[in-house]
Amino acid sequence: MESTTPLHSSTSEKTEAINVEGLTKSYGDMLALDSFDLMVHDGEIFGLLGPNGSGKTTAIRCMLGLLTFESGSITILGERMTPRSYELRRRIGVVPQDVAVFDALNVQENIDYFCSLYVPDRTRRAQLVDEAIEFVGLEDYRRFRPKKLSGGLLRRLNIACGIAHKPELIFFDEPTVAVDPQSRNAILEGIKRLNAQGATVVYTSHYMEEVEQICDRILIMDRGRHLALGTATQLTAMTDTGETITVDAADLTDDAVSAIEALPHVDSVDRNGSELTIVCTQGDRNLIDVLDALHGAGVRIGHVTSQPPTLNDVFLALTGKKLRD
Numbered sequence: 275m276e277s278t279t280p281l282h283s284s285t286s287e288k289t290e291a292i293n294v295e296g297l298t299k300s301y302g303d304m305l306a307l308d309s310f311d312l313m314v315h316d317g318e319i320f321g322l323l324g325p326n327g328s329g330k331t332t333a334i335r336c337m338l339g340l341l342t343f344e345s346g347s348i349t350i351l352g353e354r355m356t357p358r359s360y361e362l363r364r365r366i367g368v369v370p371q372d373v374a375v376f377d378a379l380n381v382q383e384n385i386d387y388f389c390s391l392y393v394p395d396r397t398r399r400a401q402l403v404d405e406a407i408e409f410v411g412l413e414d415y416r417r418f419r420p421k422k423l424s425g426g427l428l429r430r431l432n433i434a435c436g437i438a439h440k441p442e443l444i445f446f447d448e449p450t451v452a453v454d455p456q457s458r459n460a461i462l463e464g465i466k467r468l469n470a471q472g473a474t475v476v477y478t479s480h481y482m483e484e485v486e487q488i489c490d491r492i493l494i495m496d497r498g499r500h501l502a503l504g505t506a507t508q509l510t511a512m513t514d515t516g517e518t519i520t521v522d523a524a525d526l527t528d529d530a531v532s533a534i535e536a537l538p539h540v541d542s543v544d545r546n547g548s549e550l551t552i553v554c555t556q557g558d559r560n561l562i563d564v565l566d567a568l569h570g571a572g573v574r575i576g577h578v579t580s581q582p583p584t585l586n587d588v589f590l591a592l593t594g595k596k597l598r599d
């Protein structure tokens with residue numbers, strides 16, 4: 275994925291790319307966004323993380339001016355977003371969750387069509403379409419119809435259609451659902467490159483690993499509400515959850531398990547055959563304490579792993595349920 279010109283050349287002073295305050299949106303009786311707040315700084319990759327149905331797509335569609343809402347305000351790139359903000363929308367790109375391309379058009383024609391919604395000049399557009407094709411690595415598929423593309427290549431086409439006009443702000447709504455690992459990595463790397471070229475990115479997902487991998491800051495949401503905000507490190511420090519330690523030991527005894535359970539920072543111990551899974555609260559020497567206790571109980575220690583707390587643990591602590599229930 276290479277690109278020859280910057281995605282945008284705007285040097286205007288902007289403090290925030292997005293400012294959403296008190297956004298409330300219902301579908302009939304269903305409250306999808308409940309006084310939802312969001313502030314995205316200019317130039318960052320911002321992650322919106324929440325389980326299925328938490329309101330991510332609804333929030334994006336409101337921010338794009340595509341959905342009406344009961345109350346709240348939305349300011350995008352310094353301007354109030356309304357259903358009539360046509361000029362403002364030219365500065366925004368969206369890569370929707372569901373692939374949205376025309377089966378009757380080939381790769382190049384699809385990108386050209388979406389780009390033409392924002393860029394009327396044909397010569398300029400031809401250059402932008404070429405750059406978008408090159409950026410997503412579809413040079414060998416220019417004349418292919420969407421039905422001939424694999425799932426991963428189709429996702430790349432979807433991205434090219436959303437970014438060809440070089441928007442300043444791009445929304446990616448779960449762009450890696452059902453793609454192979456190679457395409458997934460290409461997509462994530464592409465997003466990082468778009469950001470390095472100047473685009474602000476909002477990335478929604480329910481895959482915490484991806485969000486941790488590429489986002490500068492992350493907002494965790496559930497049931498249409500803002501739950502927690504920060505860098506991945508800040509978020510994992512927000513709860514008392516510590517590491518999860520697994521120990522494989524062939525000669526485990528009940529006394530050894532009791533010794534572990536008695537340690538000050540041990541929250542739970544699960545024994546499954548010869549494997550112990552120990553969930554800790556935050557402490558400076560949890561692993562050392564666990565290994566010392568096992569050693570003291572005469573257990574021969576085999577394979578040991580220590581997994582730091584994840585965003586899933588944060589979500590679990592905040593809501594009592596897992597991100598991927």
Ligand SMILES: Nc1ncnc2c1ncn2[C@@H]1O[C@H](COP(=O)(O)OP(=O)(O)OP(=O)(O)O)[C@@H](O)[C@H]1O
Pocket residue numbers: 301304305306324325326327328329330331332333371480
């Ligand atoms: N058009 C609609 N009519 C009625 N209810 C809707 C509509 N769109 C979404 N909802 C409901 O609103 C809530 C939020 O949905 P939304 O699609 O915004 O969540 P999401 O976080 O994007 O989920 P996913 O990760 O599954 O895409 C869900 O309970 C969903 O069922």
